[in-house]
Amino acid sequence: MGVQIAAYVLGVVAAAEAVALGVLWIRYTRQRAELDEARSRLDTKNMLFTGGREAVKQVWQTANILRKDGLGAAVRSSIEDLADWAEVERPDLARLAPGGKIVIAFSDIEESTALNERIGDRAWVRLLGRHDKMVGRHVKKHSGYVVKSQGDGFMLAFAQPEQAVRCSVDIQRSLRRQPNGIRVRIGIHMGKSVRRGDDLFGRNVAMAARVAGEADGGEVLVSEVVRNAVRDVDGLEFDDGRDAELKGFGGKHRLYAVAA
Template identity: 30%
Template sequence: MKRKIAAIFAADIAGYSRLVAEDEEETLRRLASYREVIDDFIAKANGRIFNTAGDAVLAEFPSAVDAVRCAIDIQESLRTRNMAYPPSRQMSFRIGITIGDVVERNGDLLGDGVNIAARLEGLAEVGGICVSRAVHEQVANKLSVQFADIGAQEVKNIPTPVHAYMVAMRREDGTYATPQLKKVAKAAPAPNWMWPLVVGVVSIVAIGVGGFLYFTKLETAQVASGAPTSTAAAPAPSPVSVPSPGPTPTMAAKAPASTPSQTAAATPTPVPTPPAASSGKFPADAVPFIGERQRSFLSDVYSSAGDYKAYALNIGGFYGSALNQPTEEAAGNAALDQCQKRADAAQSPRRCELYALGNKVVYSHGSPPMPPQPWFRHDTVTERAFVPKDFPMLRDQARTRLENIFAPAAKSRAVALGPAGHYFMTLGAASVDDAVRRSLESCGAIAGSACMIVAVDDVFVVPIPTVLRAVGFFHAASSPSIVADARDEVVRKLGDGTGWNAVAVGTSGRPGLGLKAADEQTAVNGALADCAKHDSDCHVIAIGPFTVGPAN
């Protein structure tokens, strides 16, 4: 056996058993894919994997700097891959790192260093990294990494508390997420000789408080005698845990707001009355941005719950709910806090807002602008395989995101496009209709105008111009290029526009149409020929739903 000092890296998947239970084959397939990423990063950082068990990975590194840098690279890479999946199916690792004295036996490493790394991994946030004080001291001035000191932690099978630090993970915009502090080590129990003293003090306080309340009640009863009363105080409602469809909304309870101090004319501390359910049924079907599973929760659980309750959401589809809270303010704060934590964890740039207090909608933005239905239709003539580089009206950076995130994502998925180049994609929805609606709602809220579905799952569902470049949305009824008295006729003829359609105009604005063609070039040629019958110097202004300009 060989003894040495090494930086020990331990990684494990959060919620692995649940993922396997829900879909074993898909989980194992993704685990193999993610392990390729992890193994590659470890090898590049001069690390060595010395043990694996199921979803766990144990590795050693020659230095703490190499280990931490490798861990950050792994988490950032896997975070990007996870964006292709709904939150309930994301496969996120926790990583723990320490420096310790270990024993090598037949290639495996044993000892407290390995055990402490595994315990630090258990302290890490989902998708986060937790390191020991020894590691922090080694890397604090060598890497541009921020840490949060979470103090001494009591961990299983380690006799002394371990002082630990969380690594602040960088978001896409370059800022750093603030790690959530874990519980600190428990204080040592009070010596046995103190218990009689504690019991005595508590007894004296209890007698004093009981006497005060008795005489206070007596005085209040005397003051109130002769004054009619019609309201009886009822016990405060107790928080309940309510099942909900996944992703499960956490019923986040907050402490009630502090009450004003007693006045000189002592009155009993008011006991909150149990709030009744808000009048009217909660309009679950009208809530935008969310999926059908969350809508079912709103319809079945939230709607029937009594106040105080609240619901929060943001444009990106993140949400938070709180039921059975002590006050309306506490409900609102708890719902907002839960929603924002979910949004921050996914690096969403959109802030959460209150949608409802009780069953009353308080969201000030109303419904997002939506196009008329049908929101999309399949046309075998124009439909073709989705290729990110051909997506119209987007910058190269956005097309790269579509290639890395949308293309490999789980179905059902859809991308909506706005008239100014805004876009929004929904991944892993319960159905195509759900993905389409959510994409249009979020895109419309961001763009401020109705968007258009361009891609669904693996295909473009609108004609994508290639002869000319798409530069905007084409609306014949308001097109300034078409003479006013001809616009209605163009709208009518394009109304059932299956196949390839094109519009051309000349110097007088007289339109020519190429309708229901079998391919793009035929539609373009037809539009130019038709325009030439009525006008001169004709050129194509629209192909399919897009206004077009010269190709790059």
């Protein structure tokens, strides 16, 4: 009889311990879930706070530009802006041309501010939207990459100079078929593959930007190294060239316009 009672008591104790352990496990699970949720809320709050500060900063800066200079100034870009961005960000484009060289092209709408003022802000924004789609379509067709676009300017990259030149020619042809008042200047240069941590990328970007800055509206202007690389390609012709002094580069440089 005593043995039966002892066994019964031990069973009750074991059952109680099992219930207690179950309660403790449930409590632990709930507390952990609550802790994870709290951490998630905190991370989200920090993310929103940080992103919100940047968003407010951008909106404030844009509002100041709009207040002082109008919408045209807010969306206006330049070849120099894009070149400066590339110099700071140093995007890694070496994958485009693992064997050696990369081709950089800049495009920019000539006298965009005057055109903006003439047609008005709404029409200008719609015009930019159509222009962006057109440029993107031709870049994709010629296996290029839009490295950066800002307002009325583009920075493009290609693995081969022929791709860059033919893409630029197609862009100019499309613009001539559209009586929208847009005249775009395009400059192309090529050099060694981009590498992070040195200035090879910066120099090639700067040279391409300077070449584009020398171009006239409706013109595709290339550096001598690009002209030499494609001079024997069927369907591509160039003028006799002109000498130019390029900011940041010593001496004079021969630049060539692609024949229309």
